[in-house]
Every structure is written in structure tokens, then in C-alpha cells.
Amino acid sequence: MATKRQGRAGLFNGVSRTSRRRPAPTGPQAALAALKGVVYSWDVASDAMTWGPNAPEVLGLPPGALPRTGYAFSKLVEPGSGPDHRDLAAQDGSEPSFDSRYALRFAPNRVLMVQDAGRWQLDADGRPCVLRGMLRIDPAASAQDLLPASIKARSLLLRHIQDNIDEAAQLSHTCTLMVGACDDDESVAMEQVARSLRPLLRRGDHVDILSPTRFAITLTCCPATEAMSAMRRASALVQAALPYAILHLGAACSPDHTYEAVKLLRFAEMALEAALSRSEPAVLHKTRHATKSKASDQSVCDLLAALNERRLVLALQPVVEAPSRQPALVQARAAMRGENGGISALGPVPAAETVNPALLIDGRMLELAADHLARHPEARLVLPVAQETLQDREWLPMLAAHLGARPGTASRLIVALPETILADAGEVVGPLNAMKALGLGIGLSGFGTGYASLASLRALPIDLATVDGVFVQTLKRSTDDRLFMRTLIDMAHHLGIAVAAEWVDDEASARLLAAWGVDYMQGDLFGAAEAAALPDSALKRLKRA
Known part of the structure; x- marks a missing residue:
């Protein structure tokens, strides 16, 4: 596996295009700020919402005031202004992608019109279970003079109510x-x-x-x-x-x-x-008091049962080389096998006090990925690993043991970590260098969501950056979206990092990305994720179970 300093031409047996030295581009955080967008994720089962690091700036809220549940977020949505993601989740999930427009109210005189675009992750029954999306603020439409009459009337009423509250106090x-x-x-x-x-x-x-x-x-x-x-x-x-x-x-x-x-x-x-x-x-109205829920404990028990019963499988989706459309890599994901034989992507991993569920899952996926690479000498695989796994002291010995038992697989494996690790690059540079010493590549997923800076990317041995799909999905919307994507590509190439794009589902987006110099693409346009075939010995064990 070539290092970043060797340039992208040496990555993955010459699949990547030749790097050209360019002037240093604008950093991704500044570009995201100009886009006035923030990435978020919503877990339907737990109702938990997580926000990109620039959410306080985009929404104009202190970090402690950010809505942390879908329920709390829905209470910011101005009634009648449009469907939010909770409304869309009630649909049957026949349309995995969505694009909605509505208003958020933060104060009597403060209303923001937002564009909300993203994609659902569906469970085994085809129901929405996880949402990844991006909120974009429309400053022009948010001007007081341009707001709909119903919103203006509500603002007037709220100012009157606030005056009454202040006087009463x-x-x-x-x-x-x-x-x-x-x-x-x-x-x-x-x-x-x-x-x-x-x-x-x-x-x-x-x-x-x-x-x-x-x-x-x-x-x-x-x-x-x-x-x-x-x-x-x-x-x-x-x-x-x-x-x-x-x-x-x-x-x-x-x-x-x-x-x-x-x-x-x-x-x-x-x-x-x-x-x-x-x-x-x-x-x-009655004030709701927080109560301790056993849902998380049950989720951990269900997850451990799935691991013990070998129901977690490795789902593989093809990744193609952008200019030629030839298969270059496979993107691995943890998936759950259903009773009907179908698979569904694994949702957010619950936290637990006594065990690290992320390490258990990633350890199992590593085992399956190493076996797959050993059985397919021509395959090259990208394996996502959670930040909690990287921070666990058992991860590096586990990684070295699996790769050492299967000689020749390390050079064909790329371990992809979330961009959130860049929030404290100094803490992860050691583990990443140790992983590089084993001969594998280092990838970055969720590229562009707000954690990456030029300094952090220079400090870490990153070989491949995968642009978050929420930015790919909106490419055809406006010039600003396309400019943001080109900024990410140029910045990564300037540092000698190969760039992949996910959620590429249509020909128009694929052509744009290839023209801008993206190295790899994955999405439904090139093939859906399928469960990796198990060896005969594993199939026999599964049948006996």
C-alpha cells in the first residue's frame, strides 16, 4: 500500500489517476460554512439526533441548546410550513431519498427557512430506521419581509405572548x-x-x-x-x-x-x-420527567445474540474507478441476515457500560473481511471501523493477529474511520501510524462533514477520503453545492489523498464527479450491496445452528 506522500498514482495497484500539484485550496470547514449547511443523523428507534460540529454556528444556537432527539427537533418546525423528517418517516420507505423544505422557529422574531435533504437506511422490513441528511439555511427566504403571511402572524402573536410573560414575571x-x-x-x-x-x-x-x-x-x-x-x-x-x-x-x-x-x-x-x-x-400540559429506559440494554442483548448466532454478515458493494467505470474496490458494511435470507444494514451501535459493542462488531467484520480477501486474491476491500474501536486497546492486537494469520491480505485492505477522529488528530496519529506499519491503507468516511481541516489531514496518514453522500445527493441543486464538492476534491488531491464518492445513483452525477477528478464512485448506479459468500465450512456451522 502506497503512502500519501507517494501520491495517488501508486494507490491500489495504479487504479487511481495521476496527481497534479495545485495551489492549496480553501479548507473544508470554511467551504461548509459558506454552504450554510450542517450534516445530521437521526436514529428512529432511540430518537437520538447527532449533529455535525458546525451545527451551533449554522443554527445560531449554543451547543447545549441543540435538539438531541427527533421529537425535540420536530417542536422547532413551524406548523404548516412543510413536512419534516418525522413526517417523512411515517411513510412506507418506498422512496429512500427525500428532499423537503420547511421553517424552523427559534424565537418569536427568529425563523429560518431550511432545505432538508438526505437518505433513509431501511431495516429488514423496509421501514426507515436511520436517517442521514443535511440542513441548508436559505438566508434570502428567511428574511422577515419574505416569510409567508401565516408565519408573520404567528410571530406577531408570539411577541405579544412574550410581552405578557415578561410583564407577569x-x-x-x-x-x-x-x-x-x-x-x-x-x-x-x-x-x-x-x-x-x-x-x-x-x-x-x-x-x-x-x-x-x-x-x-x-x-x-x-x-x-x-x-x-x-x-x-x-x-x-x-x-x-x-x-x-x-x-x-x-x-x-x-x-x-x-x-x-x-x-x-x-x-x-x-x-x-x-x-x-x-x-x-x-x-x-404536564412536564415530562426523564425516566431510565431499558431499550439500550435490550439492544445490546439483541446485538450480542446476533453475534453469537452468526447472523451478522459482511455486505459488499462495488466501488468503481471513476474514469473507466471498472471495478476497483468493494465497500464492506456490517449487515444483519433476516429470517427470509435477505440482509439489512446494521443501524447505530448502542453504548454499554461493561462491553464495547463497536469492538465486537468490528472484530467480527474484520474476521469476515480477512477471510474474504484470503479467498479472493484479486479483491481489494474498504472496511469501516468505529472511533470507539480505534480507541480500544484490544483493536491493534486483534488487527495484527487476523492479518498475520492471512499473509498477503494487509496490502489489499483499507480501514476506513469516521471523519470525527479528526476532532483530536493528536490522539489518533499513533494508532493510525501503527496500522500503516502493518501494511494496510487508511481511509476516511463522512469526508466534508465539518471535522477535517488542512492541518489535521496533513498530520495523519490518510490514503482515501470518501465524500459523505449527503453532498453527492444535492449536486444537481445549485452552483454552491457543486463548488463545495470541487473544493473537497481539490483539497484532498492537493494532499495526495484519493477521493471516493458514495450515493452515486444517476448518470448525470457520475459524469460530473468524473469530470471533476473523483477517483472512485459507489452507489446504486454501479450495483447494490450483497452479502459476501461464506465458505462451505461456515455454511455448515450456520445450518447446524
Whole structure:
């Protein structure tokens, strides 16, 4: 395996194109900042969201305020502005890729229009289980003058609510917000409902129309203990004026639930949704208390069972040389074999206190990969390895043992690590150099997501960088997306690093990437992932099990 300093022409038996020395390009972090994009991942089962390192800058939030669950993120989505990824997850998964546009609200006067594009990873039943995507901010559409009228009206209401909350806090008073809707009866005019509620209002209170089917009531000096009574009085007034209307109400209180108008309105709307779903006249928001879940422990047990039963398999997808489209490498992934014989990609690996599940999985995949290389002398394979595995003291001895038992395989193996390792390049340079000393290549996956810098890439012995597919998927969208991709390619080539692109699914994108100098491509255009064939001895053991 050639080193980075030997240039890309020596990589993988001359498959890569010749490197040309160019002026040092802009670093990837600066290019990503110019793109105004942030990469994220969402695990549907655990609801956990992880963000790229530039998320606080792009979203304008402190790190501690970033939404860490899909549920928390969905509460930032402006109602009616468009489907977010939780809405898309409820679909049948027939379209793995998605591209949506909606608004995120962070404050009464702060709304951002975003483009959300990504791809689902499906489980064995074809249902979405993991999402990898990229949020792009549209600064022009986010200007206050260009926002839709419904969003402007909601901003005005939220500013009014915030003023009420601030005034109540100064006077040590309370503020209750009620949101109401009539039961599936669009014939009831909200203006009529608002007029019927006037006897409930005191000085400083007000009624606002949220939409053709919803309204809001702000009550000052109404504590949480009196909120249910206030909602019963509101229902009685509406019922007296409009006997045919069946009213549902949800309420939230400040300071009991929050001091922020945006959250107070969302909590009241959540309470209303609960009232509608349960067919109850009124529901008061309740603060959710964190409870310890056993889901992670169960996931670890399921994973250990799959390992013991040999149900984890090596899935291989072809990687072609960009100019010629000839097979050059195979990309390996951990996959789970289903009862029907099909395979599905393994989702996020759960954490555990007593064991390192990532090391167990990567150790099993290493064993299968080394066996595959030993049985196929012409094969060259890229094997992903988790950062937790690299940091485990057992990894290097395990790697040396498997490669030492199969002479000739090290030079045809590339161990690909996530770009997150570059967050602290000094901590991983030793293990990476030790891996290079074994004769294998070092790859980088998720290239461009915000962790890589020119300095960190220079410090580490990286041979191959695979651009994250979220950037490939949006190539045809705009000049900015194409410029970002070319910046990544030029920067890697400047350092003598070969570049691969994943999620290449159409001919137009493949031609663009080849023209820009990408060395390798993988995606459905060149073949889907399939389980690697097991040797006869392994098949016999599997059948006996």
C-alpha cells in the first residue's frame, strides 16, 4: 500500500489517476460554512439526533441548546410550513431519498427557512430506521419581509405572548396560554368563537386566531392551578353561543412550564393535540420527567445474540474507478441476515457500560473481511471501523493477529474511520501510524462533514477520503453545492489523498464527479450491496445452528 506522500498514482495497484500539484485550496470547514449547511443523523428507534460540529454556528444556537432527539427537533418546525423528517418517516420507505423544505422557529422574531435533504437506511422490513441528511439555511427566504403571511402572524402573536410573560414575571404573576379547536367542524368560524369568549377576558387578556380552525387565549394572572377551571368556563361560553360546536382546549402556563413564548405556545398546542386524540374537552400540559429506559440494554442483548448466532454478515458493494467505470474496490458494511435470507444494514451501535459493542462488531467484520480477501486474491476491500474501536486497546492486537494469520491480505485492505477522529488528530496519529506499519491503507468516511481541516489531514496518514453522500445527493441543486464538492476534491488531491464518492445513483452525477477528478464512485448506479459468500465450512456451522 502506497503512502500519501507517494501520491495517488501508486494507490491500489495504479487504479487511481495521476496527481497534479495545485495551489492549496480553501479548507473544508470554511467551504461548509459558506454552504450554510450542517450534516445530521437521526436514529428512529432511540430518537437520538447527532449533529455535525458546525451545527451551533449554522443554527445560531449554543451547543447545549441543540435538539438531541427527533421529537425535540420536530417542536422547532413551524406548523404548516412543510413536512419534516418525522413526517417523512411515517411513510412506507418506498422512496429512500427525500428532499423537503420547511421553517424552523427559534424565537418569536427568529425563523429560518431550511432545505432538508438526505437518505433513509431501511431495516429488514423496509421501514426507515436511520436517517442521514443535511440542513441548508436559505438566508434570502428567511428574511422577515419574505416569510409567508401565516408565519408573520404567528410571530406577531408570539411577541405579544412574550410581552405578557415578561410583564407577569416582573410582577410575580402568572400567564396561561390556551389553544382551542372545534372537533372536525370547519363550518365554525373562529371569529364567532372569539366573540363568544369576550366575557372570559380581563384587562390584558386577549384572543387571537391562529388559523381558520384554531384560536389562542392569553390569560394574565391565571396560575396553573386555575387553568382547568378557566378552560371549563371557556367551553361553557362557546357552547352557549354555538351549541353545535364541540370545543377542545389545551393549555400551558408560565412560569410553571417555561418563560419562553415559543415553548409556551408549543406546549399548549401539544396539550390540544392530546385533547383531540383522547376526545377530551381540556388538557393541561404536564412536564415530562426523564425516566431510565431499558431499550439500550435490550439492544445490546439483541446485538450480542446476533453475534453469537452468526447472523451478522459482511455486505459488499462495488466501488468503481471513476474514469473507466471498472471495478476497483468493494465497500464492506456490517449487515444483519433476516429470517427470509435477505440482509439489512446494521443501524447505530448502542453504548454499554461493561462491553464495547463497536469492538465486537468490528472484530467480527474484520474476521469476515480477512477471510474474504484470503479467498479472493484479486479483491481489494474498504472496511469501516468505529472511533470507539480505534480507541480500544484490544483493536491493534486483534488487527495484527487476523492479518498475520492471512499473509498477503494487509496490502489489499483499507480501514476506513469516521471523519470525527479528526476532532483530536493528536490522539489518533499513533494508532493510525501503527496500522500503516502493518501494511494496510487508511481511509476516511463522512469526508466534508465539518471535522477535517488542512492541518489535521496533513498530520495523519490518510490514503482515501470518501465524500459523505449527503453532498453527492444535492449536486444537481445549485452552483454552491457543486463548488463545495470541487473544493473537497481539490483539497484532498492537493494532499495526495484519493477521493471516493458514495450515493452515486444517476448518470448525470457520475459524469460530473468524473469530470471533476473523483477517483472512485459507489452507489446504486454501479450495483447494490450483497452479502459476501461464506465458505462451505461456515455454511455448515450456520445450518447446524
